[in-house]
Amino acid sequence: MTLQRTPLYAAHQKLGGKLIEFGGWEMPVQYTSITDEHLAVRSAAGIFDISHMGEVFVGGPGAEAFLNRTLTNDVRKLAPGQGQYTLMCNARGGVVDDLYAYRMNATDFLLIINASRIAPDVAWLEAANAGAAELRDLSGQLGAVAIQGPNVAKFIDTALPGSACAGREVAKISDLKKNEIGVFVFDYATIYVGRTGYTGEDGFEVIAPAEKIEAVWNRLLAAGQPFGLKPAGLGARDTLRTEVCYPLYGHELDEETTPIEAGVGFFVALDKGEFTGRSVLAEQKATGPKKRLVAFKMTEKSAPPRPHYPIHVHGQAVGQVVSGTQSPSLGLGIGMGYVPPEFAQPDTRLGIEIRGKLAPAVVVKKPIYKR
Amino acid sequence: MSNVPSDLKYTKSHEWVRVAGDVATVGITDHAQHELTDVVFVELPAVGRVVKAGEAAAVVESVKTASDIYAPVSGEVLEINPQVVDQPALVNTDPHAAGWFFKIKLSAPAELAGLLSPADYLQQIGG
Numbered sequence: 150m151t152l153q154r155t156p157l158y159a160a161h162q163k164l165g166g167k168l169i170e171f172g173g174w175e176m177p178v179q180y181t182s183i184t185d186e187h188l189a190v191r192s193a194a195g196i197f198d199i200s201h202m203g204e205v206f207v208g209g210p211g212a213e214a215f216l217n218r219t220l221t222n223d224v225r226k227l228a229p230g231q232g233q234y235t236l237m238c239n240a241r242g243g244v245v246d247d248l249y250a251y252r253m254n255a256t257d258f259l260l261i262i263n264a265s266r267i268a269p270d271v272a273w274l275e276a277a278n279a280g281a282a283e284l285r286d287l288s289g290q291l292g293a294v295a296i297q298g299p300n301v302a303k304f305i306d307t308a309l310p311g312s313a314c315a316g317r318e319v320a321k322i323s324d325l326k327k328n329e330i331g332v333f334v335f336d337y338a339t340i341y342v343g344r345t346g347y348t349g350e351d352g353f354e355v356i357a358p359a360e361k362i363e364a365v366w367n368r369l370l371a372a373g374q375p376f377g378l379k380p381a382g383l384g385a386r387d388t389l390r391t392e393v394c395y396p397l398y399g400h401e402l403d404e405e406t407t408p409i410e411a412g413v414g415f416f417v418a419l420d421k422g423e424f425t426g427r428s429v430l431a432e433q434k435a436t437g438p439k440k441r442l443v444a445f446k447m448t449e450k451s452a453p454p455r456p457h458y459p460i461h462v463h464g465q466a467v468g469q470v471v472s473g474t475q476s477p478s479l480g481l482g483i484g485m486g487y488v489p490p491e492f493a494q495p496d497t498r499l500g501i502e503i504r505g506k507l508a509p510a511v512v513v514k515k516p517i518y519k520r
Numbered sequence: 521m522s523n524v525p526s527d528l529k530y531t532k533s534h535e536w537v538r539v540a541g542d543v544a545t546v547g548i549t550d551h552a553q554h555e556l557t558d559v560v561f562v563e564l565p566a567v568g569r570v571v572k573a574g575e576a577a578a579v580v581e582s583v584k585t586a587s588d589i590y591a592p593v594s595g596e597v598l599e600i601n602p603q604v605v606d607q608p609a610l611v612n613t614d615p616h617a618a619g620w621f622f623k624i625k626l627s628a629p630a631e632l633a634g635l636l637s638p639a640d641y642l643q644q645i646g647g
Binding site: 178179181182183184187384388451452453455474475477504 | 557558560561563579581582583584586
């Protein structure tokens with residue numbers, strides 16, 4: 150299979166990014182070092198290419214009802230220019246994808262979906278839609294960047310000046326509140342800016358036409374330089390999201406795992422009426438799931454935990470690590486994994502099997518890292 | 521641009537070997553540490569373990585991945601470097617000296633002839 154490249158491919162090469170395969174895409178894993186890029190995001194700012202992610206516009210008078218019977222959260226709670234984390238489940242309650250849904254106005258919505266799930270998601274949405282709403286998959290025509298970190302709000306308005314013309318109609322980008330989105334003009338093109346991210350830090354995601362995204366990237370890099378902005382790769386994106394326990398599709402989430410099991414039941418609005426997967430999720434919420442996602446920290450010096458390592462309790466294998474790494478912020482091994490619910494309480498002692506030997510760990514409350 | 525010292529021998533799997541008498545000191549190359557970046561953990565073989573050339577003898581972990589380190593030559597592990605276990609970052613900062621991994625007493629010195637010269641290794645890494 151040929152790997153897909155984002156419109157920022159040349160920019161990554163110019164910056165010396167080390168390119169790897171990710172979900173069918175050739176993406177930078179790092180430019181200098183995962184640790185440096187991670188710490189830049191925690192202490193100053195980082196910019197990520199997220200052009201591989203998908204954008205699907207859902208519009209028309211049937212859009213709201215369609216989304217509310219297809220996604221787990223309640224889009225009726227969204228005012229124009231507001232977004233929410235949500236999930237799309239199959240009839241078994243398993244996760245087809247986790248995504249962000251933004252309401253642009255009374256009838257139009259924008260869905261931001263995972264890169265590796267664009268094809269299955271669009272097929273799923275089209276089958277569920279059956280003509281009720283207008284669906285447009287613009288993933289191939291749009292690029293996107295995420296700028297994340299405590300310093301981002303100090304330079305975003307310089308980099309991308311001007312007031313919003315739609316969505317949340319703010320005078321400048323930094324007036325957006327968390328989970329709000331505005332439509333702005335950049336070089337005669339329409340761009341979407343949402344105050345959200347995947348790192349646990351303040352920040353924004355900027356979506357622009359593919360042919361404009363390199364100009365957006367360069368503008369942000371230049372404006373952010375005095376504020377410590379660094380380009381950051383997927384390696385840092387993964388360690389940052391693991392520290393704050395954000396799920397990654399294919400690790401914490403898949404079609405055989407429910408949002409309740411994954412600990413994101415807060416984003417399942419059981420009270421909103423019928424939606425795909427509802428009956429299974431309602432029953433699971435009432436009776437309790439058979440497995441639960443836990444976060445853990447290593448308690449002694451050890452090799453970092455990695456996906457698929459067995460998790461032991463009292464010398465018995467009870468589950469598996471789904472995400473694991475060395476935490477650059479904490480300087481120790483951290484991870485998430487699935488265990489039976491009786492072992493999901495914080496302070497439960499775990500053994501992580503690393504190359505045939507058990508390394509001690511302890512279940513901790515999510516998130517593992519807090520500012 | 522990677523540093524490839526001229527007094528060492530190399531393997532295709534990016535270990536370096538420094539030979540003194542019948543003892544070989546082993547570590548990973550500057551090129552390898554550069555590819556790994558952020559070394560956070562090193563696991564070394566037990567002293568006294570007898571390894572065969574090409575056998576996985578140690579593990580080095582970066583933030584991103586775990587990589588096996590292979591014994592470039594056969595023999596008994598004589599000594600390991602406790603400093604690199606305490607401070608894995610030495611692999612990044614001083615790969616050819618303070619970041620050494622282990623020493624092997626050569627049981628088949630003829631194997632040394634099969635290792636790469638600095639020039640061959642430089643060519644392999646596209647230097």
